Amino acid sequence: MAESVLSREVADLCIGKPAIKYVEPSATVREALRLLKRSGASQLMVWADNKCLGKISMVDVICYLCRADCLAAPMQALCSSRVALLLSNGSAELVGHVDRHCSVLEALDEMSSGGAQSLTVPLRRHSRANEDGALGLCWITREDLVRFCLSHIGAFSRVPAVSVESLGIIQADVLAVRYDEPAISAVPLVARAVAEQTAVAVVCEEGRLVGEISPAALANCGETVVAAVATLSAGDLTAYIDSSGPGGPPEEAIRAVKARLAERAMAGMLDLLEKAHFLDAYPAVASSSSSSSSSSSSDEETPTRRVARLCRTRSYSARMGRRPDDAIVCHPWSSLVAVMVQALAHRVGHVWVVDRDYRLAGIVTFPAILAVFRDQLQPTSINE
Structure with a gap:
């Protein structure tokens, strides 16, 4: 019975899938970042000369900005670095290619023995780039295959x-x-x-x-999470990420990160926060300098200890997989x-x-x- 299930065409997994967005290797990291945010895509294909060179995501941008030279001048790194720098050795091998009429079993083999993380499947007979920055291809992921197997678990x-x-x-x-x-x-x-x-x-x-x-949680925070990565401990970073709701991290966490950046004279990262309009969604933070100064002068708690307190106030049991972001x-x-x-x-x-x-x-x-x-x-x- 399992044989009949896995013999179904992989095209069944493509229903409702959006077209893959692509970026050229000569584009700047900033251009790729804008496309990621504007399209809502979790990853972009790096495409040149009708060939896939690999794929990139928000986390690739974050890891790149965490390099020592980029931490010193992040805005320059975003605006002058090319997307090709985000590709690691063997990036192209992480993307497999199958025909839409191949079986689910063939797709499964391509991801296991072939080592591919994702597969591209043609949405139409011919796949090529168009003026909208989309390809006539869609992604099939390991998650898609696991979901398919779960839906036919009885077999x-x-x-x-x-x-x-x-x-x-x-x-x-x-x-x-x-x-x-x-x-x-x-x-x-x-x-x-x-x-x-x-x-x-x-x-x-x-x-x-x-x-x-x-990586998925980091991607939801955007490129400005680099400031937290550069200044916090691993435990505090998890609290910073976990406390970030749809509107972003709490204002006290933002102030604590900014205070640490100032203490370490990381002017470039402070500049990134401002120019990326990190505080646009938090008018209370940007306009509450008097409140911030009175809080930081308190003997009870310094700004640099606030993120640690956020971590400590989360109970251990609450962190054991009982929330979607834990x-x-x-x-x-x-x-x-x-x-x-x-x-x-x-x-x-x-x-x-x-x-x-x-x-x-x-x-x-x-x-x-x-x-x-x-x-x-x-x-x-x-x-x-």
């Missing part, structure tokens, strides 16, 4: 009810950082998390999971289908695995989940 025998531990899909080697380490030191791990489509775990001294630095967790004995539902409900490509004491035990990722369904077509997939 996969007993496997969905088996625990992730029994299936052997818990990856013990995870990207992690201590909560008291500088957030800037985690940037190389964030870059790896983008490539691996996971996240960076933030742990305490006892190895308990207290949060995560998620780390999503499961246990080794959690069933495969339960983990799939968690990941898809929260739009993440991974679920952290913790033991009874909430110590980090590993991670379950979409590639590992997809491998389980692919193995169902093997003669010996799972012992009865």
Whole structure:
């Protein structure tokens, strides 16, 4: 039965998909940033000479701005650097290409054995760039394939009810950082998390999971989160990100970050905040200098301690996957289908695995989940 499900055309997964937006490698980082924001796309294809050179996202821009030379002059980096600098070695291999009439199984194989993170599928017979900055292609992601498998879960025998531990899909080697380490030191791990489509775990001294630095959450903060990355600890950064609602971070968190930038004489980053109109949505912050000064002069709390207080006031239990923007967790004995539902409900490509004491035990990722369904077509997939 699994064979018939996976033999369906991948075109079924393209229904309602928007066309891929693209940017040329010679465009500036600022131009790419504008297109990301204007289009609402989570990623852009880098396209030249009718060929894909790779893909970029908001997090690629953030990681680039976290370089030492860019931190000193971020506006110059945005306006003069080219998009090609955001591409890493092997970027093109992370994007696969399949025909819309190929099977879901072929797409699954392309993502597993081929190593592709995303697949492009033609929306029409011919795919080419148009004047709207869109290609006649759409993205198919690992999330799309996991969602497809979940919607046909009955075709996969007993496997969905088996625990992730029994299936052997818990990856013990995870990207992690201590909560008291500088957030800037985690940037190389964030870059790896983008490539691996996971996240960076933030742990305490006892190895308990207290949060995560998620590429998706960073992307929602925009490029100005670089100021927080440059000045906060990893634990404080998770609190800064978690406290950011639709309107952005709380005004006291913004003031605390600005105070730290001023203390460290990071004039370039302060300039980025102003020129990116970071405070436009927060008129109370921009116009409350008297309130800010009276608060900072208080003996009870200095501006540089406010973000830490935001982190401390969040209870530990509240951070254990009970909000959409917190780390999503499961246990080794959690069933495969339960983990799939968690990941898809929260739009993440991974679920952290913790033991009874909430110590980090590993991670379950979409590639590992997809491998389980692919193995169902093997003669010996799972012992009865």
